[in-house]
Amino acid sequence: xxxxxxxxxxxxxxxxxxxxxxxxxxxxxxxxxxxxxxxxxxxxxxxxxxxxxxxxxxxxxxxxxxxxxxxxxxxxxxxxxxxxxxxxxxxxxxxxxxxxxxxxxxxxxxxxxxxxxxxxxxxxxxxxxxxxxxxxxxxxxxxxxxxxxxxxxxxxxxxxxxxxxxxxxxxxxxxxxxxxxxxxxxxxxxxxxxxxxxxxxxxxxxxxxxxxxxxxxxxxxxxxxxxxxxxxxxxxxxxxxxxxxxxxxxxxxxxxxxxxxxxxxxxxxxxxxxxxxxxxxxxxxxxxxxxxxxxxxxxxxxxxxxxxxxxxxxxxxxxxxxxxxxxxxxxxxxxxxxxxxxxxxxxxxxxxxxxxxxxxxxxxxxxxxxxxxxxxxxxxxxxxxxxxxxxxxxxxxxxxxx
Numbered sequence: 145x146x147x148x149x150x151x152x153x154x155x156x157x158x159x160x161x162x163x164x165x166x167x168x169x170x171x172x173x174x175x176x177x178x179x180x181x182x183x184x185x186x187x188x189x190x191x192x193x194x195x196x197x198x199x200x201x202x203x204x205x206x207x208x209x210x211x212x213x214x215x216x217x218x219x220x221x222x223x224x225x226x227x228x229x230x231x232x233x234x235x236x237x238x239x240x241x242x243x244x245x246x247x248x249x250x251x252x253x254x255x256x257x258x259x260x261x262x263x264x265x266x267x268x269x270x271x272x273x274x275x276x277x278x279x280x281x282x283x284x285x286x287x288x289x290x291x292x293x294x295x296x297x298x299x300x301x302x303x304x305x306x307x308x309x310x311x312x313x314x315x316x317x318x319x320x321x322x323x324x325x326x327x328x329x330x331x332x333x334x335x336x337x338x339x340x341x342x343x344x345x346x347x348x349x350x351x352x353x354x355x356x357x358x359x360x361x362x363x364x365x366x367x368x369x370x371x372x373x374x375x376x377x378x379x380x381x382x383x384x385x386x387x388x389x390x391x392x393x394x395x396x397x398x399x400x401x402x403x404x405x406x407x408x409x410x411x412x413x414x415x416x417x418x419x420x421x422x423x424x425x426x427x428x429x430x431x432x433x434x435x436x437x438x439x440x441x442x443x444x445x446x447x448x449x450x451x452x453x454x455x456x457x458x459x460x461x462x463x464x465x466x467x468x469x470x471x472x473x474x475x476x477x478x479x480x481x482x483x484x485x486x487x488x489x490x491x492x493x494x495x496x497x498x499x500x501x502x503x504x505x506x507x508x509x510x511x512x513x514x515x516x517x518x519x520x521x522x523x524x525x526x527x528x529x530x531x532x533x534x535x536x537x538x539x540x541x542x543x544x545x546x
Contacts, residue, residue, distance in 0.1 A: 262523050
């Protein structure tokens with residue numbers, strides 16, 4: 145429990161709009177009350193904002209600071225609290241636990257959906273065991289979609305996803321995946337809400353689309369920006385011979401253009417003064433590093449197995465960061481590094497491979513996971529760094545090997 149959050153400004157983990165704790169509304173439970181039983185009808189707010197047209201029990205005003213409310217119409221008590229802006233049902237203890245919104249963004253074909261799926265799978269398995277964490281869907285839709293759509297495609301069918309639809313093409317917008325991350329400690333258990341909004345690359349290429357469809361970046365506590373190193377002309381000659389090479393994207397989809405649009409949006413929406421840096425931490429991760437593995441020196445810190453233990457190893461991360469900086473300059477991406485340094489007060493570079501090796505290209509453009517299966521490398525690093533910045537997990541300054 146985090147009582148300090150009760151008086152603070154909250155952001156809905158589904159629509160990302162701000163509101164005060166007392167503004168939280170309630171949805172009737174549908175139980176038979178003293179007077180009558182309420183009927184289910186279309187919730188026009190929920191339909192317009194989230195694309196959910198299923199019949200719902202009515203929403204009514206109450207003291208959002210309380211966990212329950214009495215619906216005067218039917219005289220039945222309810223504990224279903226909803227966002228006052230979009231009417232999505234809020235997770236249990238919302239506003240009382242450390243709700244962290246993480247924006248997962250990137251350019252077209254940078255592997256965002258695959259990365260998100262593999263990261264969450266690892267948090268539910270090996271990485272979760274390492275940091276004593278459990279991850280559960282905060283709502284039935286999240287649990288069902290992640291299991292039947294995301295995990296099923298990648299881990300059961302061994303297929304990569306097609307392009308993520310743009311927010312404009314999805315009626316009512318795209319519903320985020322919201323999870324409850326619980327981390328066990330020596331003296332107490334900490335719970336954190338994680339909200340992942342899987343943007344399409346096209347949503348990040350113009351200021352107009354960002355302003356309309358990616359407002360969640362403003363409310364996010366931290367950002368994971370995924371960039372494909374194979375979109376840097378200087379990196380392509382270093383790719384392994386058997387790597388699946390993507391076509392070069394247009395100038396507006398380039399890593400530099402995506403980064404520039406994100407910076408403009410954040411500077412404008414958060415009121416950053418001239419000459420000041422953005423305070424929001426950003427983890428910039430270069431995906432598909434397996435395609436460049438053959439060109440890395442034998443002593444590359446990225447090739448090391450990540451340190452074990454339940455804390456975030458800062459010396460290892462800094463060493464990988466400096467190594468990625470050197471590679472970025474070698475790949476003619478110095479401008480990306482300088483832009484980050486000049487625009488953000490806290491940024492960190494990462495390299496990762498969600499699959500472990502390049503996928504196979506089959507007929508019809510279908511991409512399949514290697515016969516050896518999903519073998520991720522360092523996918524957790526950007527996430528754990530952000531969580532350590534939030535104070536959700538401990539940092540260790542003990543150098544690797546000591």
